[in-house]
Amino acid sequence: GQHNIALVGAGRLGSAIASSPIFGEHGITVAAIFEIDPEKIGQHVGSMRVSAIDDMAEICRDRNIIVGVIAVPADTAQDAADALIAAGTKIIFNYSEALLDVPSDVNVHTSNPAVDLLYALYFHLT
Structure with missing residues (x-):
């Protein structure tokens, strides 16, 4: 099947996610990119x-x-989540360091590269 995802955040992380070929290989398309920052709205990430x-x-x-997919700083992550939920999103991948407050019918998967690295180092060095 084909799955369309919305990406919130057009900064470095968001741009990297949007341009990654790995999604297409698994039938996932970044179908929309959103920003809170007025300076980034109307710009292009790839095409x-x-x-x-x-x-x-x-x-x-x-x-x-x-x-x-949330790829914004922690201080705007909840706003991003609220907007996604209001738009009917039921699954959220959170790449910020924020702990999101969401309704019980919304699934959140939090994965932050820095946190993942810390866990990996902790398990391999202790």
Whole structure:
């Protein structure tokens, strides 16, 4: 099957996620990229135009998106999650360091590269 995902965050991490070929190999398409930062809205990440977070509900509905990826700093991660949930997202991959507060019917998978590295070092060095 083909799965469309929404990405929140057009910074370094978001851009890396959006341009990664690994998703396409598994039938996953980054179908929309959103930003809170007005300076990034309207810019392009690869061939994709960055949309305003205010347009998320309409875009997610039009593009049949139910999975969201959060790649923003911790201080805006909850806002990103709230917007994704309001847009009908039921699965969220959180790449921020924030602990998200979400309804019980929303699945959150938190994975932060720095945290993952710390765990790996801890288990291999102790």
